[in-house]
Amino acid sequence: MKNRLLFKTAALLMVLALLMAGLSMIQDVVRDRIRNRNHAVQSVVASLAGPQTLIGPALVQSCTETTSVPNGRKTEYTTREFQRILLPDTLRHDADANMEERSRGLHRINAYVLHDKLRASFANAGSYLDLPASSSPGAEVRCKNLHIAFALTDPRGMRSAAITANGHALDVEPGTPLERFGKGLQAPIDPKLLARGQALEIDMKLELVGTESLAFTPLGTDNQVTLTADWPHPSFGGSFLPTRREIGGHGFTASWNLSALASSAQQAFTRQQALCRADRAEPPDDYAAETAAAAGAADAPCLETMDTGFISPVNPYSLSDRASKYGLLFVVLTFVAVGLFEVLQKLRVHPVQYLLVGSALSSFFLLLIGLSEHLGFATAYAVAASACVALLAYYASHMLGSVRRGLPLAAGIAMLYGLLYVLLQLEQTALVVGSIALFAVLALVMVCTRRVDWYAFGATSAQVPAREAA
Helix, strand or coil: CCCHHHHHHHHHHHHHHHHHHHHHHHHHHHHHHHHHHHHHHHHHHHHCCCCEEEEEEEEEEEEEEEEEEEECCEEEEEEEEEEEEECCCEEEEEEEEEEEEEEECCEEEEEEEEEEEEEEEECCHHHHHCCCCCCCCCCEEEECCCEEEEEECCHHHEEEEEEEECCEECCCEECCCCCCCCCEEEEECCHHHCCCCCCEEEEEEEEEEEECEEEECCCCCEEEEEEEECCCCEEEEECCCCCEEEECCCCEEEEEEEEHHHCCHHHHHHCCCCECCCCCCCCCCHHHHCHHHHHHCCCCCCECCEEEEECCCCCHHHHHHHHHCCHHHHHHHHHHHHHHHHHHHCCCCCHHHHHHHHHHHHHHHHHHHHHHHHHCHHHHHHHHHHHHHHHHHHHHHHHCCCHHHHHHHHHHHHHHHHHHHHHHHCCCCHHHHHHHHHHHHHHHHHHHCCCCCHHHHCCCHHHCCCCCCC
């Protein structure tokens, strides 16, 4: 066979194609496990409660305007229903979240029990003793009692609620009179509690359950939110980051101080716009499902929130998915290392041996996702990498004809696994570290092969020396 190099290249390309197909199947397995995890989360949400967003409180009064229009011998009546909404001047949340981890099979979901002490002040509540002006002469306006409305994205999580107005306990009822945000709770307010020129003070104590994230809406003119939780890995998002946060090994405390001058939440709520929750992949309710259409409409701002996610710092599924994307790079770099031994040590390695080495490398990613579900990602990574390095060290020692050749190859593969683990832990600097590492590998190959006569290497099989003795 006079053109050994051409034959070897074609064979290695076929081996790479087979390994790419195998890696693709492994990535499908990883994605399938991720889908299973998402189904487990949705199962817990369906039977417990989803991510919670607290909307309110607000004073709501439903009114009806009746207009009489003479029409010959008859009089026709037309009615128009509308709501008067009053938002708080000051709004205070003092919330404490206790984490309660739930599980579905192998999957763990971060659930919490929230205890919230809420205080809202309405300076102009007494003005609602007067009926609103009619839109046309002769029209008659009638209004129902004023209600305090407090909406939730998932009211199934409500455990208990107590509301007082100026120190008087109110009867809490399910649902709200709001047109869009009808899920939550409400309480009618006795007109005797209202007085012109005096503020209405609303105090609420809530206990509710949610999963994975919590959000507050800044409906007050002046908003202060304090959230404490026994979870050391918060992820703050939404439209506003906390003004102060303290994160420790056992939990965190975060606070938001926000003025209505910095938010369009009051206008969006008055117009009954949807929540700004585009970051939620699968909305648990119709509020967030309508966000995209509402936010895209002209002059229709969405309802802003202050979000906190209770995330797991090491997600084995996302990390395994990221790791599997480096599979082809692992195989190529290992093939380059074996090829260097062929060129520099004048050895012959059969394409089948390349295939077995690549298969061992590919099996690492399958071991990783399987073990990480039971041992945790770091332990699973160490076990899978150690097993693959030990196997390749043993096989390479025979494939290359010597232990002193097999061990350096295994050491290089171990360094690759170490580099991959570092890349998986990095977020912002993963690209630059990976680029520098690839450049270093390329430089090493170029330095090691700088004196190789590639024309002579692939000329004829007769020029190929016999394998050196072990």
